[in-house]
Amino acid sequence: MVTTAPTPLEEKLLALAGSVPDPELPVLTLAELGVLRGVRLTSPGRVEVQLTPTYTGCPAIEAMSADIERVLHDNGVAQVEVRTVLSPPWTTDAITPEGRRKLAAFGIAPPRPTGPADGPVPVALAIRCPHCGSTDTTLLSRFSSTACKALRRCESCREPFDHFKEL
């Protein structure tokens, strides 16, 4: 974690890195997904970026790192080092309100606020269909097109949709 307050330059670089779109959910930026932990100028022309994975095995992390490096290079940073940090673990609560709105507009039901990690995973609470808004939806599979999503079906409009499941 960044221990001292960021300088104006670091804040500008953080905003640049944060504007990179997620490789699998391009409607979201990395800042909206909440995976960017900090940007630090370690010496002139040398920047360290801290990035946290959504899921331990998320293959998108390598594309994210490459995209961040490219954007910062294009903006005049000579050396960029992207470090993956695990602690504290990412949670879907880190997705910003704007990120949630964009997910729903994209057809993916956003995650609900999380409970404790232990105990049964709360799948029975109402999840709203991103197409018609109905809360009458059922779970088809706990795992969908990516590890972070579950597959559901709306019983009102009969459309299947992805739900960004709580983590």
Added chain:
Amino acid sequence: MTNLTRTPALALGDDALILSHRLGEWAGHAPVLEEEVALANIALDLLGQARILLSLAGDEDELAYLREERQFCNVQLVEQPNGDFAHTIARQLYFSLYQQLLFDHLATGGSELAPLAAKAVKETAYHRDHAEQWTLRLGDGTDESHTRMQRGLDALWRFTGELFEPVDALDAPWQTLRDEWTTRLTTVLERATLTVPQGPQHGAWTAGAGRQGLHTEPFGRMLAEMQHLHRSHPGATW
């Protein structure tokens, strides 16, 4: 790969790697598309854990692809062949319940494993939930599904004792974990109208030594498949 030190990261990393590979074998064979995707996603989570844990122990690729069978220290449960779908679910139930309890404990400690455990335990909760839901559905389903689920549980029972054998240099309350595991398992199996197997949780020769590098016969064939590409084409990338 001589002078290999059997660290906790290596032991838990091997569990994740080998189970990930076994689950990956379902790709193209699962009973329905949703399960194909679910098993592959669980395998991916486990592969992510394996990469981080093996990197704590050394070079992840060398450790995964260049070790011999006797140098792997995963528990024997995870190397067991997939069998039918119920058999795989039984293996998932036994293992995910154990892994969630262990990671939950490690997440609060100060060891080098704590960050990974805190991260992975949330994913493992989904793996455990997936296995429990299928156990209920198969156990309390048709006569055929009930029979197969019970058969899977019975067949793998003798590999469950090893889960709670102390791991060198890993500080965990093994007996407490075992009691909690048994309690939770019993609750699920009773709801599913299934019976907790009654036989020994260790076999004389067949179980209890994976952590020391002794493995069951199917493991060698699995390793041959897992390693042959890297060994035939060292350094291959695509």
